Structures are given as C-alpha cells and as structure tokens.
Amino acid sequence: MKAVVKSLWMMVALQSFAINTFSQNENQHQQDLQMLADNVFNLSEVMLHDVVSPPAACRVYAYALLGAYEATFFGKGGLPDINQKLKVNPGMQPPSPPKNFNLSFCANYTLLEVGRQLMPSGFLLDEKKKTLIDHFINAKKLSERDIAQHVRYSMEVARQVVQYAKSDDYNKLSTYTRYTPKKGEGYWYPTPPAYMSAVEPQWQTVRPFFIDSAAQFAPLPPAPFSKDTASSFYRQMREVYDLSNHLTDAQKEIANFWDCNPFAVAISGHMAIGLKKISPGGHWMGIAGIACKKADISLDSAIFVHMLVATTLHDAFISCWQEKFFSDRIRPEAAINKYLDSEWRPFLQTPPFPEYTSGHSVASASVAVVLTYFLGDNFSFTDTSEIYFGLPERRFNSFYEAANEAAVSRLYGGIHFRDACEQGVAQGKRVGQFVLNSLFDYQP
Structure with a gap:
C-alpha cells in the first residue's frame, strides 16, 4: 500500500510534497499515526462533555489540525503551503523550530493546545498534554531541555492559530437576535422529545x-x-x-x-x-x-x-x-x-x-x-x-x-x-x- 500511495502523491503533482521515506522503524511509525488519531479523538471527548454542535465541532477540528499542520510546515517543511490559498491568510510568523525537532510531539502538542483554548472545557486536555510529555521523556526520545524548547515552539504556533480563529466572527454569534421559527405551514419548528x-x-x-x-x-x-x-x-x-x-x-x-x-x-x-x-x-x-x-x-x-x-x-x-x-x-x-x-x-x-x-x-x-x-x-x-x-x-x-x-x-x-x-x-x-x-x- 505504501508504494501505491507514494505513486498517488506523485500523480496528483503535489510539487515537493510526497510520501517520505521513514527514518524510524515501521512499528514506531504506526505508533505515531495512532497517536495523532488518539489526540484527535481526545478533542472529540471534550466535545462530548460540552455537547458541542456539529458545525462548532468542525470548527474546533479545523483550527486544531491547522495548528498541527503549521507546526509541521514551519518545523519540517515538505508540505504544500496552504496559507496563501486560504480565503483569509493567517499571516503566520514562523517561530524558530527547536533543535532535534520532533514532528510527532510538536504536531500533537499544538493540536491539543489549540483545542484547549477553543473549547469551554478545554482544560480537560491539560492532562493529555502532560501524558504526551511523559511519553516522550520516558521513551527517551526527548530530554527535559528538548521538551521545554518543543513546548515553547508549539505554544507559539498555537497562539497564532488561535489568534487567527478569533477573527472568524464566531464570537459574534451570541450577539444576534434570538432565532424565532417562522409562522406558517411547511416551516421548521421544534420537535420531540426535548423541543430544543x-x-x-x-x-x-x-x-x-x-x-x-x-x-x-x-x-x-x-x-x-x-x-x-x-x-x-x-x-x-x-x-x-x-x-x-x-x-x-x-x-x-x-x-x-x-x-x-x-x-x-x-x-x-x-x-x-x-x-x-x-x-x-x-x-x-x-x-x-x-x-x-x-x-x-x-x-x-x-x-x-x-x-x-x-x-x-x-x-x-x-x-x-x-x-x-x-x-x-x-x-x-x-x-x-x-x-x-x-x-x-x-x-x-x-x-x-x-x-x-x-x-x-x-x-x-x-x-x-x-x-x-x-x-x-x-x-x-x-x-x-x-x-x-x-x-x-x-x-x-x-x-x-x-x-x-x-x-x-x-x-x-x-x-x-x-x-x-x-x-x-x-x-x-x-x-x-x-x-x-x-x-x-x-x-x-
């Protein structure tokens, strides 16, 4: 499957972006992919706690994964630059990547931090961030000094992404006049059992x-x-x-x-x-x-x-x-x-x-x-x-x-x-x- 996907990336002409040759063993690579999926689900669990609406949920996923993307793009390169092609350019100022840059740590930490700042109960992700740090220290992948540099980098990327999110008019939603269902046949009105x-x-x-x-x-x-x-x-x-x-x-x-x-x-x-x-x-x-x-x-x-x-x-x-x-x-x-x-x-x-x-x-x-x-x-x-x-x-x-x-x-x-x-x-x-x-x- 790996060779097929690599060929596909080349076929769709993603310029310099192609499937990379893995520097780590296959088991470690699968663990990294699973960690990313697990942390996306950690966002979902907080949304379940907060009863987030379907549109609002996708807003959180979008900015959190944009954070992971920016952390990767500025720290490692190799990805297409989407910033110039978004409806409104985030205007990101790339921070200096840490030494011994670890993609998995920075992408996941940034993802979690953006989610933490965007959701009412985002503080629940603090424990997930601590677990992430402990994993990389215990596995001897990063030293405590490395961790400090990686956290600073990830926090700066997250800060800029959250700043970009705050300009999308989401915060204005609560200022609009309360919605009232239209009168007349054929229009929507609340349904059982909660009549929300x-x-x-x-x-x-x-x-x-x-x-x-x-x-x-x-x-x-x-x-x-x-x-x-x-x-x-x-x-x-x-x-x-x-x-x-x-x-x-x-x-x-x-x-x-x-x-x-x-x-x-x-x-x-x-x-x-x-x-x-x-x-x-x-x-x-x-x-x-x-x-x-x-x-x-x-x-x-x-x-x-x-x-x-x-x-x-x-x-x-x-x-x-x-x-x-x-x-x-x-x-x-x-x-x-x-x-x-x-x-x-x-x-x-x-x-x-x-x-x-x-x-x-x-x-x-x-x-x-x-x-x-x-x-x-x-x-x-x-x-x-x-x-x-x-x-x-x-x-x-x-x-x-x-x-x-x-x-x-x-x-x-x-x-x-x-x-x-x-x-x-x-x-x-x-x-x-x-x-x-x-x-x-x-x-x-």
Missing part, C-alpha cells in the same frame, strides 16, 4: 477556510411544501412514513451507525438525560485516522490529510447551514405528526434544526471527495469509529460508498426526506471539489 430551539441559526456568518461564501454552493431548491397527495413533498413524506414502518434489521443498523446526534436525549419522567454521541464531523475525522493508518503514509502526510479533511468539513457545514436556514423546511416528524399520524415517531431522534439539506450528506460527501483524491477510489477500510459508543464496526469498499450510506441512513432514520439526502450529497461533492481545486490542479 434551533441550533446555530447564524452559522453561515462564520468565516470559511476556502469557499467564497456560504451561499456559493446552494443546492437545487427543495420540493415545495404541499398537502396535495400528488405533490413531490407529499410523496416524500409518505415515503418516510411507510419506510419507517417496515425497516429491515440492516436498515436499522445503518441508521444507528450514522446517527451521530450530540443532542439526543432520553426522557425519564420529568428528566431529560443526554446521550453521548459523536458528531458527524467527529465520525469522519475518525475515518481519516483509520485510512491514514491503513495506507501507512508518513506522519506529515497524515497531518496534511487530517487538516484538509477538517477544514473541508468546516466549510461543508457553513454551506449546509446556509441552506438549512434559507429553505427552513419542516422535519418529517413535524409534518407526519400534523398531516398523517400524530403518534408517529422516527427511528432516530430528530436533530434541532431545519431539514434541508442533510448535514450528514453534505459533510460525508465533501470528505469522500478529499479522501478519494489522496488515497484512491477503491480504498477499502473497516470503520471502527463507533465501537467506543457500543456499535459494531462496518466495512466499506470506498469512501463514496461510506458517504452514500451515511446519506441514506437519514432517510432510514426518519429524520430527512429523500431530496435532502440526494441534494446534500451533490452539495457536499461540490464543496470538496472546490477545496481541492483551490489547492491543486484538480479535475473531478
């Missing part, structure tokens, strides 16, 4: 990394709301209702595997108990780690792939959230309860935001484009991302196969209409293709 308010209604105002604007990749309009039994909307509503009443075990397994709803709650009497679930972005960050390990690519290549997956996810959610609150379409649960069956409930719990397009579909398709570009169209892998959450692994023959399954899972779950899934895939692919075209001479 809409999540991140102004997310489209956050600065993207690559796309020109939140509305740049607007999908085709959704089927117009209609109670006419011959209309597209009514037929799709009926499809969700009929399908949900005859789900196969395989369809239920698919729906559960891709649920990824951080807002899911269980009602017990008068109590609403939060169910800890990873976000869609977190699921795909896990897949990126699994894929990089299987491909056995060099650590700097893996960091680059992770960073591009994370920033693509960020832009995909901006694009999707723009459409959600523009079309503002009613969820199947609300529509079916009002027009078909007041007692009906979907197989999955309905997330608290408008229906069109499907966030899973947009995000999954955008990442599938990126990972396919780097690792190949027939890259098979076993997705173990959900084992931590008590779900079995699933095997896929390609990233597109996984993305398409993620999309249709929302139909099986009863939380999206078909056109939201299909048009979401198309929207996500366009975002992913634009990102690649921004960096490389990409032809879909």
Whole structure:
C-alpha cells in the first residue's frame, strides 16, 4: 500500500510534497499515526462533555489540525503551503523550530493546545498534554531541555492559530437576535422529545477556510411544501412514513451507525438525560485516522490529510447551514405528526434544526471527495469509529460508498426526506471539489 500511495502523491503533482521515506522503524511509525488519531479523538471527548454542535465541532477540528499542520510546515517543511490559498491568510510568523525537532510531539502538542483554548472545557486536555510529555521523556526520545524548547515552539504556533480563529466572527454569534421559527405551514419548528430551539441559526456568518461564501454552493431548491397527495413533498413524506414502518434489521443498523446526534436525549419522567454521541464531523475525522493508518503514509502526510479533511468539513457545514436556514423546511416528524399520524415517531431522534439539506450528506460527501483524491477510489477500510459508543464496526469498499450510506441512513432514520439526502450529497461533492481545486490542479 505504501508504494501505491507514494505513486498517488506523485500523480496528483503535489510539487515537493510526497510520501517520505521513514527514518524510524515501521512499528514506531504506526505508533505515531495512532497517536495523532488518539489526540484527535481526545478533542472529540471534550466535545462530548460540552455537547458541542456539529458545525462548532468542525470548527474546533479545523483550527486544531491547522495548528498541527503549521507546526509541521514551519518545523519540517515538505508540505504544500496552504496559507496563501486560504480565503483569509493567517499571516503566520514562523517561530524558530527547536533543535532535534520532533514532528510527532510538536504536531500533537499544538493540536491539543489549540483545542484547549477553543473549547469551554478545554482544560480537560491539560492532562493529555502532560501524558504526551511523559511519553516522550520516558521513551527517551526527548530530554527535559528538548521538551521545554518543543513546548515553547508549539505554544507559539498555537497562539497564532488561535489568534487567527478569533477573527472568524464566531464570537459574534451570541450577539444576534434570538432565532424565532417562522409562522406558517411547511416551516421548521421544534420537535420531540426535548423541543430544543434551533441550533446555530447564524452559522453561515462564520468565516470559511476556502469557499467564497456560504451561499456559493446552494443546492437545487427543495420540493415545495404541499398537502396535495400528488405533490413531490407529499410523496416524500409518505415515503418516510411507510419506510419507517417496515425497516429491515440492516436498515436499522445503518441508521444507528450514522446517527451521530450530540443532542439526543432520553426522557425519564420529568428528566431529560443526554446521550453521548459523536458528531458527524467527529465520525469522519475518525475515518481519516483509520485510512491514514491503513495506507501507512508518513506522519506529515497524515497531518496534511487530517487538516484538509477538517477544514473541508468546516466549510461543508457553513454551506449546509446556509441552506438549512434559507429553505427552513419542516422535519418529517413535524409534518407526519400534523398531516398523517400524530403518534408517529422516527427511528432516530430528530436533530434541532431545519431539514434541508442533510448535514450528514453534505459533510460525508465533501470528505469522500478529499479522501478519494489522496488515497484512491477503491480504498477499502473497516470503520471502527463507533465501537467506543457500543456499535459494531462496518466495512466499506470506498469512501463514496461510506458517504452514500451515511446519506441514506437519514432517510432510514426518519429524520430527512429523500431530496435532502440526494441534494446534500451533490452539495457536499461540490464543496470538496472546490477545496481541492483551490489547492491543486484538480479535475473531478
């Protein structure tokens, strides 16, 4: 697999960026790749603690992995310079790399420090940073003097990345007028069991990394709301209702595997108990780690792939959230309860935001484009991302196969209409293709 990937890097003409010859033994290399994946998951665990929304989760992944990328780019070189090609150049001032530069330490420490500063409970990552230091000292990879130099370097990179993050208008979200659902038929309104308010209604105002604007990749309009039994909307509503009443075990397994709803709650009497679930972005960050390990690519290549997956996810959610609150379409649960069956409930719990397009579909398709570009169209892998959450692994023959399954899972779950899934895939692919075209001479 290593030779195939090296050839792929050369084929896509990443200038001087190619899979590096490993200076360490293969076992150590795999440990380094696993450490990167583990620390990305450490971010996910804090997000679970804080119940971070799917768009906000991708913002954290994006800046944290950007930090790992910058630490690598300035300390080691060899990676494409993306700073000049972002929508807004971070204007990073490269600090002097430490002597005996250790890529694994600096990338992971920077990643953790950026996450620590961006999340409300980021202090939980302090223990992970201490564990990282102890590992490198105990393994005699770095002396205490080396550690001090590496920490200073990583902290400076993290400081500049966080400064860049603070200019993306995220902090303005809390200043907007509170969102109020529109009056009239066919518009979104809160659903059972928690009847939560809409999540991140102004997310489209956050600065993207690559796309020109939140509305740049607007999908085709959704089927117009209609109670006419011959209309597209009514037929799709009926499809969700009929399908949900005859789900196969395989369809239920698919729906559960891709649920990824951080807002899911269980009602017990008068109590609403939060169910800890990873976000869609977190699921795909896990897949990126699994894929990089299987491909056995060099650590700097893996960091680059992770960073591009994370920033693509960020832009995909901006694009999707723009459409959600523009079309503002009613969820199947609300529509079916009002027009078909007041007692009906979907197989999955309905997330608290408008229906069109499907966030899973947009995000999954955008990442599938990126990972396919780097690792190949027939890259098979076993997705173990959900084992931590008590779900079995699933095997896929390609990233597109996984993305398409993620999309249709929302139909099986009863939380999206078909056109939201299909048009979401198309929207996500366009975002992913634009990102690649921004960096490389990409032809879909």
